[in-house]
Structures are given as C-alpha cells and as structure tokens.
Amino acid sequence: MGLKTFKGGVHPKDEKFRTNKVSVTPHIAAEEVIIPLRQHIGAPCKPIVKEGDTVLMGQKIGEQTSFISAPVHASVSGTVVAIRPYPHPGGGEEMSVFIQNDGLDTLSKDINAWNLEMVPSKVKAYIQALQPKEIVEKVKEAGITGMGGAAFPTHVKLTPPPETPIDTVLINGAECEPYLTSDHRQMLENTQKVIVGALMIAKAVSANKIIIAIENNKPDAVAAMQQICQDYEMTEVAVLKTKYPQGSEKQLIQATTKRQVPSGGLPAAVGVIVNNIDTCIAVANAVVRNMPLIERVVTISGDAVKKPANMSVRIGVKFSELFEAAGGFIEEPKKIVMGGPMMGIAQTNIDVPVIKGTSGILAFKQPPTYGKEEGSCIKCSKCVQVCPMRLMPNYLSVFSQKKNIDKLKEYHIMDCMECGCCSFICPQRRFMVQHIKAGKALVKQKG
Numbered sequence: 001m002g003l004k005t006f007k008g009g010v011h012p013k014d015e016k017f018r019t020n021k022v023s024v025t026p027h028i029a030a031e032e033v034i035i036p037l038r039q040h041i042g043a044p045c046k047p048i049v050k051e052g053d054t055v056l057m058g059q060k061i062g063e064q065t066s067f068i069s070a071p072v073h074a075s076v077s078g079t080v081v082a083i084r085p086y087p088h089p090g091g092g093e094e095m096s097v098f099i100q101n102d103g104l105d106t107l108s109k110d111i112n113a114w115n116l117e118m119v120p121s122k123v124k125a126y127i128q129a130l131q132p133k134e135i136v137e138k139v140k141e142a143g144i145t146g147m148g149g150a151a152f153p154t155h156v157k158l159t160p161p162p163e164t165p166i167d168t169v170l171i172n173g174a175e176c177e178p179y180l181t182s183d184h185r186q187m188l189e190n191t192q193k194v195i196v197g198a199l200m201i202a203k204a205v206s207a208n209k210i211i212i213a214i215e216n217n218k219p220d221a222v223a224a225m226q227q228i229c230q231d232y233e234m235t236e237v238a239v240l241k242t243k244y245p246q247g248s249e250k251q252l253i254q255a256t257t258k259r260q261v262p263s264g265g266l267p268a269a270v271g272v273i274v275n276n277i278d279t280c281i282a283v284a285n286a287v288v289r290n291m292p293l294i295e296r297v298v299t300i301s302g303d304a305v306k307k308p309a310n311m312s313v314r315i316g317v318k319f320s321e322l323f324e325a326a327g328g329f330i331e332e333p334k335k336i337v338m339g340g341p342m343m344g345i346a347q348t349n350i351d352v353p354v355i356k357g358t359s360g361i362l363a364f365k366q367p368p369t370y371g372k373e374e375g376s377c378i379k380c381s382k383c384v385q386v387c388p389m390r391l392m393p394n395y396l397s398v399f400s401q402k403k404n405i406d407k408l409k410e411y412h413i414m415d416c417m418e419c420g421c422c423s424f425i426c427p428q429r430r431f432m433v434q435h436i437k438a439g440k441a442l443v444k445q446k447g
C-alpha cells in the first residue's frame with residue numbers, strides 16, 4: 001500500500017539524527033522558574049497567589065478568566081518572589097509568576113501516584129468507567145493545551161458543538177519539522193501512556209476510531225505503536241510519507257481520512273479532532289493522577305549546540321539553562337528559534353521561559369538565509385507548486401507589498417497557515433511568510 005500524504009510540500013534536510021537516538025533525560029530546574037500567565041491561545045489567567053506565598057508543586061497559581069483559556073500551575077515547590085511582566089518566547093511581555101525553587105518538589109495534596117496497571121484489560125475497564133464530562137473537567141483543571149506549538153486549550157477541543165459530532169481522534173506523531181524529536185522519543189519511551197491518553201480523548205468526545213499518524217522516517221516509533229495498537233480494537237497506525245508540513249492539521253486529516261476541512265473551518269467540521277503525542281501523555285497524567293501540565297519534553301538542538309538532547313523540563317525554566325545543560329554553544333549562535341526551523345519563533349533573548357507549547361529550542365551558527373538579499377519574483381511558480389493550501393504565494397507576497405487588500409482577500413490570504421514552504425523553495429529568497437503575515441495583519445486591520 002502506498003504511503004499516505006498530501007499535495008504540495010517540501011523536503012528540507014531533517015537533521016533529526018542529532019537527537020533521535022538520545023533518550024529523554026530529566027532536567028533539574030534551577031533556583032527560579034518564571035511562569036507566564038498566558039501560555040495558550042485565548043485569555044490570560046489571573047494570578048491567585050501573591051508575593052511571599054508558599055506554593056506546592058502542581059498547585060494552581062493562575063486561574064482562567066474565560067472558556068478559551070487554561071489555568072497555570074507551579075512547576076516546583078517554593079516561594080512566590082514576584083509577579084510582574086517578563087519577556088515571553090511568543091513575543092512581547094506577559095505577566096509572569098516568579099517562584100524561588102526550594103528544591104524539594106513537594107507535591108500538591110490532590111496529586112496521586114500513578115495507580116493504573118498498564119495491561120489492556122485493566123486499561124479498558126478503567127476507561128469504560130470514566131464519564132466524558134469527568135475527563136474534560138480534569139483536562140481543564142490540569143491546564144492542558146496543545147503541545148505541538150499552537151497551545152490551543154484541550155478542554156475546548158474536547159467540547160465540540162453538538163452539530164459537529166466527532167468520530168475520529170487523530171494523534172499527530174508526524175513531527176515533520178526538522179530537528180525536533182521529542183514526540184519520536186515519547187512514542188518510544190512512553191508508548192503506553194500515549195495510547196491511554198488517546199483512549200481517554202476518544203471517550204471524552206465519543207469517537208470510535210483513533211488514528212496515530214507517523215512519518216516513515218521513524219520506523220521504530222511506527223513499530224512500537226503498531227505493536228500496542230494490536231491490543232486496542234479502535235486504534236490504528238497510519239504511516240505517512242516524510243514531507244513537510246505533513247503534521248499540519250488540515251494536511252494530516254486529508255492524508256489519513258481523505259476529508260477536506262473547509263476554508264476557515266476547524267477539524268471538528270469533518271468529524272475529527274487532532275491532538276499531539278505529548279498532549280495524550282498529559283491527558284493520561286491528568287486523569288489518573290490529577291497531575292497538571294507542569295513539565296514537558298523539549299528538544300535542544302541545532303548546529304551551534306555542543307550536545308543536542310531531549311530533556312524533560314519544568315515549565316518556567318529559562319532557555320539559557322537548557323542550552324547550558326546541553327553543553328553550551330560550539331560558537332555564538334546567529335539565530336535561536338523556539339519550535340522548528342520552518343514555523344518556529346525567532347528569539348532575541350535566551351532568558352525567556354519554557355512554556356507549554358515549547359517543543360524545541362534550536363540554536364544555529366548560520367540560519368539558511370543569513371546574509372542573503374531578497375530578490376524580485378522571476379515568476380518561476382515553484383512556490384505555487386509546493387503550497388499545501390493550493391494558494392498563489394507569489395501573488396500574495398506582491399499584493400501584500402502593494403497593500404492591495406481587495407486582491408489579498410480575493411486570493412484567500414487568510415487560508416495561509418504560514419508553513420514557510422514558499423519561502424523555503426523560492427530561488428530569489430523572497431521573504432514570503434513575512435510579506436504574507438504583513439498582508440494578513442492589513443486584512444484584519446482594514447479589511
């Protein structure tokens with residue numbers, strides 16, 4: 001059978017060899033963690049602790065103020081030493097809670113030990129006894145968000161409107177961004193928890209099918225997940241062609257279910273919800289242990305890093321501490337990115353904290369376009385051929401530069417997912433995504 005995929009896309013060098021064989025190691029948080037009150041799409045939290053308060057690990061410190069939001073929790077035990085604005089890896093500053101770490105990791109009283117025996121009959125009976133509402137409530141209380149980057153609150157995904165029933169839970173193990181391997185390692189090292197979390201998500205939305213989608217550059221992860229899926233009737237593994245951006249939601253849904261999410265629509269419109277690997281593990285921990293999302297696996301890589309690694313990291317630890325734990329830099333990096341090199345966010349300050357959506361932090365000696373001038377469009381149409389959304393990036397970039405709002409709308413600029421394929425392929429090194437982002441801002445502002 002042919003490998004599943006989508007139309008368009010590009011093949012950047014994946015560079016995963018730097019960390020894909022390296023087991024996840026725990027990182028010990030330093031003296032202070034800085035926890036932003038906004039780490040998700042939606043409204044920021046309001047602090048429910050004050051300077052001088054003692055907090056326990058896993059204790060809620062920021063409460064959600066609207067449905068589309070997610071609470072935040074202390075990732076260490078210690079003392080709140082400040083609540084003030086601080087630079088955020090998503091850009092700008094956010095109100096943040098500074099906790100002085102007492103080094104004891106004293107757990108909040110309501111967090112239990114893992115007490116679910118990982119044999120299929122026990123897991124099935126446990127999940128059968130759960131109520132969907134109970135799962136959603138625990139996920140909400142645990143502050144779980146998507147952990148692949150966008151950080152959309154998971155309890156909102158698990159509450160689809162009645163007019164869009166969900167039949168399929170898609171677990172995104174594609175990890176198509178170069179360098180990143182945290183999901184890969186989690187599929188190998190936490191295989192059972194991935195499945196347990198996926199089954200809980202399916203129960204929450206009454207879906208009857210779970211597809212775990214993995215690119216074929218991770219054969220060991222495919223084998224591990226296929227093995228465990230034999231024990232759970234409603235689960236299957238879809239092996240995908242390795243191609244960027246295979247892991248973006250619409251492309252993943254198209255490749256695995258042949259369903260087309262309508263322009264401007266959500267996956268729920270075609271009966272699907274998509275969750276990532278780490279999110280499944282967080283859901284399992286929240287339901288079984290009442291454990292909030294206070295830790296995640298981060299890939300620390302890039303050609304400027306001495307010892308690239310995957311580390312299990314507390315939320316709020318500074319990037320600089322992680323680079324240091326990875327042996328420091330071979331030479332001063334010219335570019336630092338949070339996330340992958342294609343869609344990640346460039347950083348100018350390495351003292352920003354890890355947040356729930358930090359899948360990786362990368363440091364490069366030279367970014368691919370470093371020092372190159374942007375040229376004019378030579379109408380080669382390569383960007384059109386690779387655009388996974390079937391847009392005309394060449395026109396969009398020019399209309400944006402000319403501030404032609406009517407044309408930007410006519411050419412569906414808002415459907416662009418900023419995947420960067422057009423920038424990657426352009427022989428003139430045109431700053432396509434920057435132009436398109438500026439065009440979108442113009443449409444939002446004046447359109």
Ligand code: SF4
Binds near residue numbers: 376378381393394427
């Ligand atoms: S790839 Fe670059 S040069 Fe070619 S059509 Fe697109 S924008 Fe123009």
Ligand code: SF4
Binds near residue numbers: 390391392416423432
């Ligand atoms: S136009 Fe948008 S969706 Fe299309 S290739 Fe460029 S960044 Fe990706």
